Amino acid sequence: MAAAESDGDPPSASRSEFLNFSAKDTASRWLAAADLQQEVYRHLAVYVPRILCLGPSGGSGSREEQREEQREELACQLLLLAPMEWLLLGEEPAAGLAQLQENNQPSPLCGHVFKVGEPTYSCRECAADPTCVLCMQCFLGSVHKEHRYRMTTSGGGGFCDCGDAEAWKKGPYCQKHTPTDNSRDTEEDPVAQLPADMVARGYSIFSIVLKYAVDLLTWDQEEQLPAGLEPLERGDTYYCMLFNDEVHTYEQVIYTLQKAVNCSQKEAVSFATTVDRDGRKSVRYGDFQFCDQAKSVIVRNTSRQSKPLRVQVMHSSVVAHQCFALKALSWLGQIIQYSDGLRRILCQVGLQKGAEGENSSLVDRLMLNDSKMWKGARNIYHQLLMNSLLMDLKYKKIFAIQFSYERLQSDYVKDDHDREFSITDLSVQIFTVPSLARMLMVEENLMTTIIRTFVDHLRHRDLQGRFQFDRYTAQQAFKFGRVQSLIGDLKYVLISRPSEWSDQLRMKFLEGLDAFLELLKCMQGMDPVVRQVGQHIEMEPEWEAAFTLQMKLTHIISMIQEWCSADECVLIEAYRKCLGALSHCYSGLPDGEQPISLSLAGHSVETFRYQVSQDKVSIHLPVCRLLAGLHVLLSRTEVASRFPEQLPLGELSPPLLIELPLRCLVLCAQVHAGMWRRNGFSLINQIYYYHNVKCRVEMFDKDIIMLQAGASMMDPNHFLMIVLSRFELFHIFSSADVRKRYREANKDVVQQNNTLIEEMLHLIIMVVGERYVAGVGQVEPFDEVRREIIHQLSIRPMAHSELVKALPENGNKETGLERVIDTVASFKKPGVTGRGLYELRPEWNKYFNLYFHHYSRADQSKAEEAQRKLRRQNGEDTALPPPLLPPLCPLFASLVNLLQCDVLLAVEGAVLQWAVEPSGGGWTESMLQRVLHLVGMALLEEQQQLENSSGDDDVTFNYTCKITRPGEAPSTSGSVLALLESLQNAPHLEVHKDMITWILKVNEVTPTVRDKDKAERKRKAEMARLRREKIMAQMSEMQKHFINENKELFQQSLEELEASTSATAENSPSSSVPTCVSQVCVGPRRVGRAERRQLVTCILCQEEQEVRGHGRAMVLAAFVQRSTVLSKNRRRNLPDPERHDPLFMHPDLSLGIHTASCGHIMHATCWQRYFEAVQLKEQRRQQRLRGHTSYDVENGEFLCPLCECLSNTVIPLLVNHSCLEEWLETTNQQIALLHSANKKQSDVNDITVSLRNPFSSSISEMITTFSMSTYKVGLKVNPNEQDHRVPVLSWSTCAYTIQSIERFLMDEEKPLFGSLPCRQDDCLSSLTRFSSACWTAAPLKTVHTHFFRLFAALVPDSQVENTPCILDIDMFHLLVYSVLSYSSVHSLHQSGSSMVDSAHLHLLHLVTVAHLVQILLTSTTEEVCMDQDSGGSEEEELTCQLYDTLRKHLGGVLPEVSSGWQLWRCVKAGVLPFLRAATLFFHYLNSTAPPADLLGPGQWEALCSYLSLPSNLLQLHQSQHTQLEPLIHRFPRESNRLIELPEDYSVLINQASSFTCPRSGGDKSRAPTLCLVCGSMLCSQSYCCQTEVDGEDVGACTAHTFTCGAGLGLFLRVRESQVLFVAGKTKGCFYPPPYLDDYGETDQGLKRGNPLHLCSERYRKIERLWRQHGIAEVIGHAQEANQTLVAIDWQHL
Secondary structure (H helix, E strand, O other): OOOOOOOOOHHHHOHHHHHHOOHHHHHHHHHHOOOHHHHHHHHHHHHHHHHOOOOOOOOOOOHHHHHHHHHHHHHHHHHHHHHHHHHHHOOOHHHHHHHHHHHOOOOOOOOOEEEEEEEEEEEOOOEOOOOOOEOHHHHHOOHHHHOOEEEEEEEEEEEOOOOOHHHEOOOOOOOOOOOOOOOOOOOOOHHHHOOHHHHHHHHHHHHHHHHHHHHHHOOOOOOOOOOOOOOOOOOOOEEEEEEOOOOOOHHHHHHHHHHHHOOOHHHHHHHHHHHHHHOEEEEEEEOHHHHHHHHHHHHHHHOOOOOOOOEEEEEHHHHHHHHHHHHHHHHHHHHHHHOHHHHHHHHHHHHOOOOOOOOOOHHHHHHHOHHHOOHHHHHHHHHHHHHOHHHOHHHHHHHHHHOOHHHHHHHHHHOOOOHHHOHHHHHHHHHOOHHHHHHHHHHHOHHHHHHHHHHHHOOOEOOOOOEOOOOOOHHHHHHHHHHHHHHHHHHHHHOOOOOOOOHHHHHHHHHHHHHHHHHHHHHOOOOOEOOOOOOOOOOOOOOHHHHHHHHHHHHHHHHHHHHHHOOHHHHHHHHHHHHHHHHHHHHOOOOOOOEEEEEEOOEEEEEEOOOOOOOOEOOOOHHHHHHHHHHHHHHHOOHHHHOHHHOOHHHOOHHHHHHHHHHHHHHHHHHHOOOOHHHHHHHHHHHHHHHOOOOHHHOHHHHHHHHHHHHHOOOHHHHHHHHHHHOOOHHHHHOOOOOOOOOOOOHHHHHHHHHHHHHHHHHHHHHHHOOOOEOOEOOOHHHHHHHHHHHHHHHOOEOHHHHHHHOOOOOOOOOOHHHHHHHHEEEEOOOOOOOOEEEEOHHHHHHOOOOOOOOOHHHHHHHHHHHHHHHHHOOOOOOOOOOOOOOEOHHHHHHHHHHHOHHHHHHHHHHHHHHHOOOOOOOOHHHHHHHHHHHHHHHHHHHHHHHHOOOOOOOOOOHHHHHHOOOOOOOOOOOHHHHHHHHOOOHHHHHHHHHHHHHHHHHHHHHHHHHOOHHHHHHHHHHHHHHHHHHHHHHHHHHHHHHHHHHHHHHHHHHHHHHHHHHHHHOOHHHHOOOOOOOOOOOOOOOOOOOOOOEEEOOOOOOEEEOOOOOOOEEEEEEEEEEOOOOOOOOOOOOOOOOOOOOOOOOOOOOEEEEEEEEEEEEHHHHHHHHHHHHHHHHHHHHHOOOOOOOOHHHOOEEOOOOOOEEOEEEEOOOOOHHHHHHHHHOHHHHHHHHHHHHHOOOHHHHHHHHOOOOOHHHHHHHHHHHHHHHHHHHOOOOOOOOOOHHHHHHHHHHHHHHHHHHHHHHOOOOOOOOOOHHHHHHHHHHHHHHHHHHHHOOHHHHHHHHHHHHHHHOOOOOOOOOOOHHHOOHHHHHHHHHHHHHHHHOOOOOOHHHHHHHHHHHHHHHHHHHHHHHHHHOOOOOOOOOOOOOOOHHHHHHHHHHHHHHHHOOOOOOOOOOHHHHHHHHHHHHHHHHHHHHHHHHHHHOOOOOHHHHOOOOHHHHHHHOOOOOOHHHHOOOOOOOOOOOOOOOOOOOOOOOOOOOEHHHHHHHHHOOEOOOOOOOEOOOEEEEOOOOOEEEOOOHHHOEEEOOEEEOHHHHHHHHHOOOEEEEEEOOOOEEEEEEOOOEEEEEOOOEEOOOOOOOOOOOOOOOOEEOHHHHHHHHHHHHOOOHHHHHHHHHHHOHHHHHOOHHHO
16 A cells, blocks of 8 residues: 555555454445345445545646545545445355456347447448447457448447347347347346346445445535435545536636635636546545635636536545445446346346336336436446347337436536437437337337427527517527537437238328428528618528528438338328428418419419519428428339329319429529529528539429329410419510510519529520439439439549439438449549549439439530530530430429420420521520420420330321421511521521521431331331440540550650750760760869859849859858658667767768758848838838748748749858869968967967958858858757857758758659759759858868867877777768868868868878768678578678677677678668768769779769769778777668558557557547657647647657657648648647548548558658658648648647
């Protein structure tokens, strides 16, 4: 136990009892007692307050607190739970439980309860509904992993349905849960398996413990305890307990706590986190007054805007017992896992009725008090219910009946906790079991109950009894949001339709339907609108609530129709009821509308006066639409034709049926025509949703069906006249002289009428042509989905997710897309970016219908454009004729007569006549196009009827005769046909010419059909079709062939271009002639490049200028950043900026400085002006308080003026050395002075001034600018030009950049030269030249000291102290530093450039040898089995010699190695990266053209000769006596890669779900985030893991970037499936993840749930970005492109 405490403490008093306590004796004492409950209570009364809740609890996560918790756990187990286990089992608990488990025959149910964020799987082929899910273990062992499945992350709660036969159509068991032969029969009682005495003890102890827990959790007194539990001595110790609510924010709670209990921000955050997680937390401990004072402060502080936070001052003993009650419930949950018999005993105890009768069992008491409990208590008892009642199939039924629905729901509506914390959330576990749902429906009338409860909660009605959502108060809106969960429950009940019906079920379903119709009647006509004339509407009316309701009910309405279609009696009865409800709604229509009579084209009809543009009209007509749906079902199930006598078809008045839907469609047309502009956005939004895929199935589609139903029961002329009248167009077509276009003075009105005529014609096309609903046309649902897809893909190729969004989902979240898609489309895989696309196969283009009813206007014009383009490419005419349609069902057969009725012919004739005489704005081309479409439809219809008619029976459809009739008197103009012929060559109708020609052609064919022999014609048609297809195939073959040939051409030319540019860039003119001199870049033999004058253009002022040492300075925009990309040690702490000495770089390269440039050149002065302007703009912006920008001006950042690439400094462009050398000769006389000065250490400064001549002042200034940038970024300090570390950091960025580029080229397997983009090439050459000149900006003495210290690392020097060990130095950095610092020393000698060159060569030799020694010291060679031939080459012998020398010096620390071959291989591999980097360095330093061999993959000999080294490097070795300690760093260094990611994304989700937050003990992290660089999992975006960096609180990811990536980070947000890039505290962006589904798309946010797999190309791309140091640039571009990214607080992630 804990260390001995002072004597006053309660625990120490119980120490002796504790040691002497025997659980076994206690249990036997209890067993002997007369009243067991009294005994147990007495024991608890003594011990509970002494064990639990002793004193203040600090913020969570502290060391002491964890120790305290462990102590409590242990004491509870030993003193309280152990005696109960002894009592129950009658033996040692461990043995007893093992025995129980062994004898138990488990049920096949898995029942694993999901944690938050755990992956769940649902099979899209076999699940009974989308709520049936498997856990990962079961899924991997089931048949479903081969099927189409959906993967999601759980919100917690819920359990695995493996083993539940009702949840799966097939494959209900995984391998683990498959029932075996000896598994028990589900009917037999598991209690019978247990010993009788254990059963009796089980009953008594379970009832005592459960009653105790229930009493305490539902206890509402803060001072007293239930009888029998009063403590022996009552101290004045209280807790101030704070409870969670969903009203107050984190910030409010934290602020209040700091005031109330004087705690630090950290503690307050920790309190708030715990309150949010567990639902309550004690924030103060002490006497009553002390706690009460805190309570009053909290209440006072939080009651201003809303109700105050709930706080209670509770006696410590009450809190202790409540804590133990939770522990006791958890204990019960654990015990019953061991035995199904015990589980059933607990179920019986829980559901046993109490003395009070109704709702009195223990479980009932818990459920009815649910909304009064805190989160933690709710979670624990819900978990227990799941583990007990829901896992026992017999008791699940009993529980389902006791689950008193209405009462719980009304509690839930008043409660403010989220649904997942409410007991009502268990409804999903009950209602989704079809057998339970049916039982509840029949016995408990569940469907009616749910609907009535729902309607009861929405009390706000208008005078007609309709819902009125206008003027909702916040309270009502909140309630409305909560009531919607009832609709979810109703959906669960209806989700699987019954195959067998009992009379009972029929009766109860129809009763439920009655209730549902009552609900729909409250919606019919809600939110009516009236057109605003004159002034704009003042208040936008509330429209969203009504549509939210409509969307929620959409699936339910569809499901009710599905249920009706499954049984004929139900369907007929439902149809009757629905019709009755509709008549009831119509009786509410105002009767006073005056009747009018309309006549046109020799027909007349009676209707009444009503104008959409003046009267009230509503978009919500659910009763009408349900009737339309049922009407289609009558046709689909053929009930209409088989039992016409049972149907109330006679009661229908077709004009009334079409009235309301027609008004709705006219409203849409008028909105399109711009007549409702003054009604604001709310109406536009309503129209949008009316057509939107989420609502249209039960709104727009059903309105069209209702018009079809009405039109098929009316005279077509009458139907059209009513339509004309409602469209308010009747007067235009009914005037005597209709063909002389009705002239309207007002231009706006003309335009409006034109649009209305177009919309009306479109409506007629839809009413006649939309036959793809099973029941209207003779089609299957399959055809309907196929048609949708064809029309979506006619717009453009689409990704899978776009298609899914464009198709309506059913209640099971399925669209039917997968069954169809492969028949009509071909899939194109994506590249490294973009997504996979489906393209329509060409043979389906003939099904394209320009007037497809689900096209929006934009879609229609895009599709028309795309189709015409396609036809032109295929060399066809551009007519888009109507497609052939499937035949109509008998109930709707008379619809076709609309096409040949007199009224429509009159309308067509009028429009054609206007088109013939185009004067004034009386008509539009769209109008004509629609008329042509209608004429075409009629001709095709006639053709089809003729083809399908069997010989003699007369075909009633004779459109061809009618269009040849001239117009009736008095307007005796030509027939429709004559008009078409005169239009065929009209110049102003060029676009429609093809279509008119097509119509005339079809028209000629049709009459001849009537007599021609059919078989002959069919044969010809078949031949023509085959011929056409053959020609098409040939053409597409030729096309493919052509493209393929050209592809090679295209690629060839590109490659040639690349090759030529890289050659001119690299080879100086002289080297293009093959020379026998091999190229050398260092040493006295080096070949200098012929000095070319370098002319560059400034991107800001466009002036051209030569780069000269004395000229105006030219600079390159550059970005300097710290980097850990090459780091081999991410655990090393960042250096202390003030004391860090950067002169020696450690070989682990744990932190480097990388420079990149976009390669754009400016004058220094132009750049300074530009940057000052940026600064000024920033100051102005700060005054105006705008958001951040994507660059941070205070840190010197700006965007390159040309390419907007993020930059933070400039590199000066310098010329080559030659001018330096000329200058040296002129300064010979001063050098003698310097020698003496160096000895005397006197006036060095005067001399340096005279030496600092080679650069003009502007260039020197730029040199300083860049040096300061690297200094500032590298050390994170303020600029200080005097610091002796300045030149070192400039050299360092040069070395590091070269190293990282060398690594990158190596990993990409690209040649060393010729493959770099020119921006990198320019950057390296400028950087190297700058580094070689930057010593001129520093005091000579510092540079000399640096050189002495560097040189001492190679050649020991007694005067230099603390030289690092040879193994602690990165040799390439050493080479660069010493070569560059040597220039300053060299300026003291008289000799010319040859001296410099040979010095460089000697330095290279020295460093190379040192590197060889490093490699040998760290080599680890495994013996190779293949024996190399014994006669080793020279290289091998020398390697062995060197190695032996080293062994001598080190006194045999190194192991002995026999094989020289192996050592040499090791050395060669180890030294290669160093040589490659050195080659790049000297190439840029001395600008020597590289040899041709190095343009290919790098060869060893070419490298050595270019560096003028012997190809056997060991000839360099002269023995060096160095002090060596074996400190191992392997060479060559492995390239860093991003971490390995699993192939299947769900593995990651699983890892993340078991990741707990490292700070808030054992709590699941909400946003687990994976670092892609080092693989750590972090708890992002939460208060618990915030840390302080530079005095600012930052989230876990940002903090991690500073240790792992020097401020840069790449993360994968596992639950979002999103890659996150972060740079510093204010910059970040999201990037597409490397995981794709089978359709080549990413799924950010895991919304679609398709299985995701790793796409390695995309992951390589991210890795490449990181290695090239491109992350900051990507973030910059992303933030520029998308301003919303700038506003995100990246530092909190």
